[in-house]
Amino acid sequence: MDGAEVDFGRVRADFSLPTQFPAAALAEAEQAVSDGPKGDRDDATDLPFVTIDPPGAKDLDQAMFVERVGDGFRLHYAIADLGAFVVPGGALDTEVRRRGQTMYLPDGNVPLHPTVLSEGMASLLPDQVSPAALWTIDLGADGEPTAATIRRAWIKSVAQFDYETVQAAIDAGDPYPSIAALPELGKLRREHAVKRGAVELQLPEQEVEPDGAGGWRLVLRPRTQVDAWNAEISLLTGMSAAKIMLDAGVGVLRTLPDPDDNAITWLRRSAKNLGIEWPQERSAAELLADLDPSRPDALALFMDATRLLRGAGYTVFDGQTPELSTHAGIAASYAHVTAPLRRLVDRFGTEICLAVCAGEEVPAWVREALPALPALMEGSDSLASKVDRACLDQVEAWVLSDRVGHEFDAVVLRSDANSAEIFIPEPPVLGRCPGEGLPEGETIRVRLTEAVVAERRVEFERVEVA
Incomplete structure (x- = not known):
């Protein structure tokens, strides 16, 4: 690797990524930290929340506590509460809307919010009393939700874990008590996902990490069962949020149209050409869920199955029923609400759900922002994808x-x-x-x-x- 160029400065320059926050936006963030979170909230610091994130992460959006209640489950899912810090229409709000989301590069992030918030008071860091939007979702013995609500609360995470550590503890039969019920609930949710027709593509996930000699290397991070179960918890929450919004007649959904018959026909033809048996009565979701991702023919079919997931977007509605209200890849209605530190739209979806569950009017500033959100998010999604691909391409060229x-x-x-x-x-x-x-x-x-x-x-x- 060329020692003269081992960072991603040129990628940042090529995509005009911001290097700092405007002074007024940064001043607002620092003032928000000094003033403390806005709004009244319940005290839920007695609940033993934990976080599960990549090693070294500081922008912690979610913390969970899963418990058995009777023969069912209760999920306590705390989400970072950015509405407690960001002044609508202020300098920080303006800059956050311009950025759209955090851009992740191997040598450092371009954060959506100043780190004094995203890695400080607004992050659900361990041993810190943090403001949160706290979801409480009750589920039956079958893992299907029976009730879901959200409120503002104080919470305290008692431990920060990564996926591999949690997986190792579960495999050893010694899970942390706060997530001892996660394997059972996660498996039930995965079963429901496949039955619904949710499509999961188990394609190789390239990651970049330091090589220990001042450069970078490419690795494949294995996807653990905990990854899948953690994702199901987030999806469950997003599906609950979508239901609240649809019932209230106002919201912003993540949507994807159903694939047309040609896409399914193409996939069946690909499976046949690859020698993969696909009984007529089985859905694409059932077939893909059972494939071994280590098999070359399975990898090829996963790649072909990306045709089923084209056309994702954002659908906003206020007072009318949206023509498209579902996400074909999830096989349900769904909304982004679980990553507000890293994604703009989540703050607005969360504010809608908070208002509805409190029996209050959705704030006017939220309603006024809705029409602009799809373009803002689609633009930042596109940029994030290009930045990610450019970083991987750069490391591939360095390594080879x-x-x-x-x-x-x-x-x-x-x-x-x-x-x-x-x-x-x-x-x-x-x-x-x-x-x-x-x-x-x-x-x-x-x-x-x-x-x-x-x-x-x-x-x-x-x-x-x-």
Whole structure:
């Protein structure tokens, strides 16, 4: 790796990412910390909340406590309360709307909110009494919700965990008491997701981490069961929020239209070509849930299944029933409300739910903001995706820059007339390889022909094996 360039400064410059907050916005954030959170709230500091996040994370949006109640469950899910700090229409609110979401780069984040908030008083840090929007969701023995409400509260997280630590403790039969019921509830929620028709794509997830020598390396972070169960808790909360909004006739949903018949037909054809048996009576969700992601043919089908998840957006409504109110990938109505430190729209969805559950009018500033939210979020979503891909492309070029001419085994994920998308397990690289009719789901031999660091570009060619 070229030691002269081992950070992501050029990525930041290429996408014009902000380097600091405007003075007025930063002053507002600091004043909010000095003044303390706004609004009355209940004391829930007796509940033993814990957080589960990547190692080293400081912007902690969620804390949970899952308990058994009778033969069912009660989920206490605390969400960072940004409404307690951000003045509607102020300088900070204006800047946060401009940013849309936190941008994550390997050498540091471009935060949505100043770190004095996002990594300080507004974060659900352990051993800190924090203001939160506290969801309480009751579920029956079958894991289906029977009631859901949200209120403002004080909470105190008693421990900060990461996914691997929690998984290891559960595997050892010694889960932390606050989440001892998470495996049972998480499994029930996953079963319901598959029955609903929720689509989960178990594609390789590239991550970048320091290599210990001043540079960077690519790794694949294994997705633990805790990842899946934690995601189900967030989805359950978002589905509960969507129901509250739809019943009230005002809100902002994350939506995705149902795939057309051509997408399903294409996927069935792909499964057949890959030799994957797909009984007619089974749904796509059931098939994908049972596939082993370590199998090359499964990876190829997961890639083809991305066709089922095209067209996601945001739907706002106020006084009318939205034409599209569901998310096909989740197979339910759903709203973003669980990551307000990192995503703009969550603050507005949370404020709507808080008002409705308190029997109050939705604040005028929230209603006035709704029409602009889809464009703001779609723009920031697009930028975040481009930044993430550019960082991965940059590291791929760095890692492979001294390996031009080397050969690798690669899985063909998706093939078209002239080239194919390939996945190389070691180092974990996603790229393209020219060639007609490359066999999807099979492993081929490829040679690295170029690795151009300045252009964040790598090129491969197929090696014919005798």
